[in-house]
Amino acid sequence: MTDTNDTRPHMPLGLAQRGYTGVIQQLSARQAGSALSDIELESRLIELGFVEGARVEVLHEGLVGRDPIAVRVDSITIAVRRREAMAIIVA
């Protein structure tokens, strides 16, 4: 399902607006500047279902700095801060 999105520019999910829908292209923990190590952050994201090919939709965002965001990942909803969502590259 990723090839249909090849024409769209890749961007980190951390910059996505509410209503954005896309497909995860890759995880890149180095871009996130999270308190977690790259490996730990990537592991946690995978455990919550953020893997390549998963459909994501930004459902809600918080009041202060539009943060955190509630993201639909295939069949579940995960709340995550934008800082960590920068590691998720979508298109």
Place this chain on the structure above:
Amino acid sequence: MELPLLHLALVGTPNSGKTSLFNALTGSRQKVANYPGVTVERKEGFFVTPLGRQVSVVDLPGTYSLRGRSPDEEITRDFVLGKASGEAVPDLVLCVADSTNLRLTIRLLLELKRTGRPMVLVLNMFDIAARRGITVDVDRLAKELGLPVVTSIAVRKGGTADLLKLTDEISAKLAAEAEANSWRALSVAELRATQREADRIIADCVSLPSRPDTWTARIDAVVLHPVGGLVVLALILFVMFQAVFAWAQPLMELLNSGFDMLGEFVHATLPAGLMQSFLQNGVISGVGSVIVFLPQIIIIFLFILLLEDFGYMARAAFLMDRIMGGAGLHGRAFIPLLSSFACAIPGIMATRVIDNKRDRLTTILIAPLMTCSARIPVYTLIISAFIPAKDVWGFINLQGLVMFGLYAAGIISALAVSFLIKFFMLRDYAPAPFMLELPDYKMPRLKSIVIGIYTRAKMFLVRAGTTIFSMMVLIWFLASFPQPPAGATEPAIDFSLAAIIGKALEPLLAPVGFNWQIAVALIPGMAAREVAVAALGTVYAIEGGKEAAEQIGQVLATKWSLATALSMLAWYIFAPQCASTLAVIRRETGSWTWMAVTFTYMLVLAYAASLLTYNVAVALGAG
């Protein structure tokens, strides 16, 4: 032939309905919640299978993997691997899945399989999945996974029959199945591979409807709206506190007059003397004045349990994350802090879900500032004695408004303290991530709410019957001995030990407007905050002599100035004295230092707040 006890372990992701399955199997008195990670303590239950096999089952903390990134998850990992100290290796692992949401559980299951433990996949909440049009090819799933798969509906009677039957079948041939453990911490590539494999299996065996749960989406559109969501949250909290006041009132008055009648009865039946004074003033008026608050405590727990079971708590954490982040708190701290409104002890214990040490410590330090239910008796007593019960703007009860203000003061000071901790003590620190599953909403189950409230009410009554009772005996003793000399004209209590202690402390507390009776009452309040009310009741009852039948609130209204009353309220926003909270802080932080820090800072804040309140009130003419 008597077979040995069969050991089962329940493993699953948070929100998989593990705890409701545990309740259904064992009928134990546990609470069911939606908040990820609420299952922090070791819970074991027992049941007997249809074929008569004795089974022990342990409900392990929810986890998404076996990496063990928090103390909770380490327990789960060690238990499954048979490495947990003092625990039997589980004979059979039940991996519990929410049938509406299999993705993360199947990945966890693929990881669990490597441990070589005999395992069963339990597809829980199968009824909800069916209603939403999700169909699972159970046989094919079992074949793909190489494991027995069974469906269950934990919250329905008989919903676990298949599981029980399967347990019997498996236990009969268990010995042959043990395999070697090949599990080790998974690399990122392996994690990714297991998730891919899980997705492939799900694609083969599960057909998902095109539309997700519309109710959850509709509710979230309102309660997760950036502005509207916060308004809803504030409204929920406001209704909760109004309810604590308005709904509980009739019941409390009923209880109150009940204890009054009992006191009168004892007074009339027994001959005047020490025994009569002990029963009427020490036991009935003392313990009674605490038990009166049972309705309020039930209401506050009702709200907290309903919100937890409904699935709202994770939403509240989402809404509050950045706002609390400004004060240096993690979004996950919201649940422990909200529980602390009931009691700081479960609140502090619930901080175990915060995997970052520093976030956890900050939360523990400020949890006692949340207005716990033990403060309600003190607040209620003083508010009803000094604040008129009139309506403001036609619909808001002034007493409820003051109560709301006291709760707000507690919250604001907690945020301020947290901010100071962040600023001064733990500066060089990047904020820990906030990642939380927002589960679909679920209708709270009457049974689990009832069990939850019953457990809490019982705890409160047991406390009233033991700790509070023994404190009341002590206070009565201090207030009654030594007896006044013959022919003394002053009230008997002026000669007592209580008066001596209270008067010795009085100079320290005089600047905040406390008299010696309050000083006496604050000491047993160390055991439990609400005892202060009972202690005041006893002290004033003995002082008042035979005319003490009137209510403690009316007595206070004549004996205290408004400034003293307000000062007492300000003191209790902080109220450092609660021995059990301090003990839990010591246990959870593993350090006497943090316990001492908590006690000292709260004492200083209490004194400062009272000093300020009293002097401002006196200056405004309320002295």
